[in-house]
Amino acid sequence: MSDELRNRLQSIDPMAPGVPTESVTSESSRRLLEETMAIEVGAQASDAARTGRGRWYLAVAAALALVFGGFAVFSGGGKPTGQPLELALGSSNAMASCIQFSVEILKDMPVAFEATAVDVSDGKVTLDVDHWFSGGDAESVTLNATVGSPALIGSVDFVEGEQYLITATNGTVNACGFSGPATPELRSAFEEAFPAS
Amino acid sequence: MARRERFEAVVGETYDPLQRYLRRRASPPDAEDALAEILLTMWRRLDEMPRDNPLPWCYGVGRLTLANQRRGAGRRAKLMNRLAMERPMSEPEPASDQELEAALADLSEDDQELLRLWAWEQLEPREIAVALSVTPNAVSLRLGRARKRLESELRRKNHPRAGQEEAYGRKEPQ
Numbered sequence: 001m002s003d004e005l006r007n008r009l010q011s012i013d014p015m016a017p018g019v020p021t022e023s024v025t026s027e028s029s030r031r032l033l034e035e036t037m038a039i040e041v042g043a044q045a046s047d048a049a050r051t052g053r054g055r056w057y058l059a060v061a062a063a064l065a066l067v068f069g070g071f072a073v074f075s076g077g078g079k080p081t082g083q084p085l086e087l088a089l090g091s092s093n094a095m096a097s098c099i100q101f102s103v104e105i106l107k108d109m110p111v112a113f114e115a116t117a118v119d120v121s122d123g124k125v126t127l128d129v130d131h132w133f134s135g136g137d138a139e140s141v142t143l144n145a146t147v148g149s150p151a152l153i154g155s156v157d158f159v160e161g162e163q164y165l166i167t168a169t170n171g172t173v174n175a176c177g178f179s180g181p182a183t184p185e186l187r188s189a190f191e192e193a194f195p196a197s
Numbered sequence: 198m199a200r201r202e203r204f205e206a207v208v209g210e211t212y213d214p215l216q217r218y219l220r221r222r223a224s225p226p227d228a229e230d231a232l233a234e235i236l237l238t239m240w241r242r243l244d245e246m247p248r249d250n251p252l253p254w255c256y257g258v259g260r261l262t263l264a265n266q267r268r269g270a271g272r273r274a275k276l277m278n279r280l281a282m283e284r285p286m287s288e289p290e291p292a293s294d295q296e297l298e299a300a301l302a303d304l305s306e307d308d309q310e311l312l313r314l315w316a317w318e319q320l321e322p323r324e325i326a327v328a329l330s331v332t333p334n335a336v337s338l339r340l341g342r343a344r345k346r347l348e349s350e351l352r353r354k355n356h357p358r359a360g361q362e363e364a365y366g367r368k369e370p371q
Contacts, residue, residue, distance in 0.1 A: 005344060009316030012294050015217040024212040033208060036236045037201055116265055130264050139268065163261060187330045
């Protein structure tokens with residue numbers, strides 16, 4: 001029965017309750033917690049204390065040209081190679097209006113991935129891809145901003161170490177809630193839209 | 198301060214199970230790094246954390262943190278200057294039920310993780326759903342299938358000819 005199976009699985013737990021862990025009151029644990037709580041949170045929160053870098057706001061224009069090793073991702077000519085993917089932040093042809101977010105629309109996105117911002121500086125965001133839902137296998141994606149991008153529909157505030165869910169269609173990153181910080185709600189929607197990924 | 202107090206209270210409740218969660222899935226140095234990173238996320242996202250039963254949510258943070266670690270070696274060192282713990286945690290005890298360990302290892306990684314969360318973290322489907330960011334119904338279905346596959350693997354190992362037709366969910370040989 002399942003309880004029997006559960007009990008049997010517990011017998012091979014390498015960290016069963018008897019195995020000791022670091023006490024939360026130990027000197028090293030206390031230091032770790034104090035260092036963590038020393039990080040400022042709130043509107044101006046940043047990892048500056050740890051990384052020496054400030055936060056940088058990058059508005060993602062609706063129009064992005066996706067270039068994959070010199071080939072357009074959507075041309076059908078680019079085979080997944082795992083090579084870094086470069087996304088140029090375009091400045092024109094922004095979507096005129098937002099489509100209401102739905103999982104049904106999300107399902108049709110040819111490019112969808114979850115990634116962590118590892119470097120945010122000088123108009124460039126480097127993301128390490130954590131998971132491809134659709135349309136690629138690059139391990140790294142770079143967003144190059146174009147100064148003065150007009151007609152911003154949605155914006156994403158990139159912070160190093162934070163995770164983002166991003167979709168794109170026809171070389172255009174979708175704003176309007178189809179790209180943004182990887183909240184549990186958005187991730188759940190992606191997982192529902194791309195169940196086989 | 199209220200924020201500090203709440204964080205301390207949550208950490209008091211989750212520090213031990215989080216360490217166990219990490220050590221079941223990562224080497225000691227990676228587990229230490231991940232723990233520091235998870236604590237930072239918990240601190241920064243304290244307001245998003247469920248007040249009732251925050252542990253599955255914390256496991257969800259742990260899942261993503263470990264996924265990040267596996268993605269890029271050395272990246273975590275760039276992201277944060279962790280404070281190294283001064284004394285290493287003890288080594289996990291070797292498993293005694295080798296047949297079960299082998300059967301578990303033959304399942305897909307998704308099946309293994311569901312079974313670990315169920316048996317080792319002792320989570321119920323609705324809690325596993327929080328940790329994996331999927332619906333409870335999906336967890337119940339997948340967990341049921343994972344249990345059947347594990348049982349099938351165990352039968353197959355005991356009687357190599359039996360259970361063969363049920364072994365469709367097994368991991369392909371590398």
